[in-house]
Amino acid sequence: YTFAALGMGEAIPISAYHDIGITELMDTVLAHVDDQFADETPDDVIRVAIAGRPNVGKSAIFNALTGEERSIVSPVPGTTRDTVDAVYEYKGNHMMFLDTAGLRRRGKTEQGIEKFSAIRTIGAIERSDVTVIVLDATEFVTAQDTHIGGFAQDAYKAGVVVVNKWDLRGEVDTTFEEAVVEIRDRFKFIPDAPMLFTSALTGRGIRAIPDAVRRTFSQFVKRVDEAELSRTLYAALGDRPLPAKGRRRPRISGIEQVSVRPPTFVITCKNPESLHFSYKRYLENRLRESFGFKGSPIRMFYRGGN
Template sequence: MSKPIVAIVGRPNVGKSTLFNALAGEKISIVKDYPGVTRDRIYADVTWLNYQFTMIDTGGIEPESKDLMLKHMRAQAEIAIETADVILFITDVRQGVVDSDFKVADMLRKSGKPVILVVNKVDSFEKFMPDVYEFYNLGIGDPVPVSGASRLGMGDMLDEVAKHFPESATEEEEDERPRVAIVGKPNVGKSSIINRLVGEERVIVSDIAGTTRDAIDTAITWQDKEYVFIDTAGLRRKSKIKEELERYSIIRTVTAVERADVVIVVIDASEGVTEQDAKIAGIAHERGKGVIIAVNKWDAIEKNDKTIYEHTKRIREILSYMPYAEIVFISAKTGQRVNKIFDIMDVVIQNHALRVATGVLNEILMEAVAMQQPPSDKGKRLKLYYITQVAIKPPTFVIFVNDKQLMHYSYTRYIENKIREAFGFSGTSLKFIIRERKEKE
C-alpha cells in the first residue's frame, strides 16, 4: 500500500520550510552517506499517531516580481493538485490575506482535492485569533492556526490532514498486480519505452482510472501476467508544467516511486550515467523499491567488445550505493532487449517479496560471525544473538545484539553480503534494523 502524499503550497516567506522541518523532525529524508543523492529537501516521511505519509514541499523558487510570483504560485498549485492526496495551503497571519492567496485558493478549490488552509506564525492564539478569521474569506474552509517556529497547533493540523487519508482497506490494497514506475531525466526515452512495451503485439493494454489520484495507470499483460505501469499517461502527454524545473520532475518521480513495487530507472546511453541519474535512482533506493537500470539508446553507441563492461563499471561506480540493481542495455527505438525487461522484472518482483525462514537466517548469521569476528571497542565485543525477517517489499530484517553502538555500518554490510550470497536478492535493497537485548533475556 503506498503512503498518502501531502503537498505544501504557499507564497515565499510564509514559513513553509520552518513548518516542513518541524514536521519532518530530525528524520530528514535525505540520505547522508550517498554521494549524488539530492540535498535540497523536497520530501520527507512523516509519522503521526498511526499514520504515515510522504510530505512534499512544492515551493523553493522565489520569483522577484509580483507577476512572476503569481505564475510561480500557479505552477506550485498545479503540481500539488496533480500529485497530492491532501494539500496544505500555507498562509501568513502577519501578512494577512493577499491577492495571490485568493487566486491560488480558486485553483485549489476547483481541483476537488482536499485542501487544508493553514495560517502560520500564530505564536499566540489570544493575540492573533481575530486576524485568523480573516482567512475565511478565501472560501476554502476553516483556517487552522499554527506556528511552525514554536510548534503550536501542529497536532490539530495533522488531525485534519489524516481525516482525508483513504481508509487502509482501499481497492489498492487488494490489487496484487505488481506496480512498475518508469523514471529518469527528461528526454531519456521513458515514453518510448512505455510505447514499445505497450506496442508489442502480444501485450494487452488497458487503462485503469487511478483509485486515489487522477493518474491513469496502464495495465499491461505479458505472457499471461499482468503488470500495472504507473501514470504512463503522464509520461505520454508532456506535463503541463515545464520539466526544466528539476524540482518538479523530482516531485513527480517521488510520487511515482512511492506507488511502485519496481522502479525502472532509464539512463541515456549516449550521455552516460550522470549526477541527476544518481539523484533519481537514490529516491528509489531510499524508498526500498526493486530497481532495474535500463540503459536506453544503446543502438546509438559505437561499440566494441568492452563497451558493455565499461558502461556497467561506470554505472556501478556512480550508483555505488545500490550494487544490487539489475542493469539492462536496451533500445526503445529498435526494440532491442526491451522484452527482456519483463523477465528481469519478474525476478526483481520475486526478490522484493521474498521471505526467508528464521532458522536458515540464523545459520547464515552464525556462520558469518564465525568467519569474521564482530568488532569490539574498549574491551567490549559485539554479540549477535538472533536475526529474523519482519517484512517484505523491501525484505527487512531485525538483528538482536548486545550493544547497538558496536554494530558498525560495515559489519551490517558484511552480514547483508552473506545473506545475498545465499539468496541473491538481486534487484532489491535489504533493510536492517538493529535492536539491543540484554544478556539475560
C-alpha cells in the same frame, strides 16, 4: 441568490486562503463521483515506475511495452507532465507501468507545472515496487541519473537499469563491457540490479524488461527460511568474530525476518550502538551472498537484548 437563480443547487461557501470549507467541498464532489472511476487494479499487481531524465525515451519504452500510444513521444524534453499508467499481464503477473515526467537537476527545474510534475514523479517512485531507471546511451551515466536512482534507494524500492538508445551508442566512445563496468560502479547502491540495453525505436531489448522486473520483484518479496537465516548469521559470526574487548562490546544472539517489500530483518544484539557500521555492512553482504536479493534493497534493524 444570483447562483441559486441559475438552478445549480446549493452553493458551498469556501475560502481557499483561510482553508475554510475545503473539506465540505471535496465531500460534495466525491459524492458525485461514479464508482466506475474506482481503482480496479488487482491486489497482486506489481507497480513499476519508469523514471529518468527528460528525453531519455521513457514514454517510448512505455508505449512499446503496453502496445498502446498512451504517452506522447517527442524530441522536445519535458513533454510528459503527468504520470500515465497501464496494466500489463506477463506470464501470469499483473504489472502496472507508470510513465513519469523527466527529472531535471534541482536548479534547472522551473516553478509551476514542472515542479509539480517532479513531485508526482517522486510520488510514483515511492508508490512503486520496482523502479526502472532509464539512461540515455548517447550521454551515458550522469550525476542526475544516479540522483534519480537515489530516490529509489531512499524509498527502499527495487531497481532495474535500462540503457536506452543503444542503437545510437556510436556517439559515445565506449564498448559494451566498459559500459557495464561503469554503470555497475555508479549504481553500486542498487546491488546486482539487472541491466538491459534497449532501443525503443527499433524494439531491441524491450521485451526483456518485464522478465527483469518479474525477477527483481521476486527478490523484493523474498522470504527466507528461518533456520537457513540463523545458520547464515552464525556462520558469518564464526568467520569474522565480534571484538572480544571493551566494556560495551556488542553481542549478537539472533536474527528474524519481519517483513518483505523490502526484505526486513531484525538482529538481536547486546549494546547495538557499539556495533561498527562496517560490521553491519559485512552482515548485509553475507545475507546477499547466501540469499541473493539482486536489485532489491534490504533493511536491517538492531534490537537491544541478550
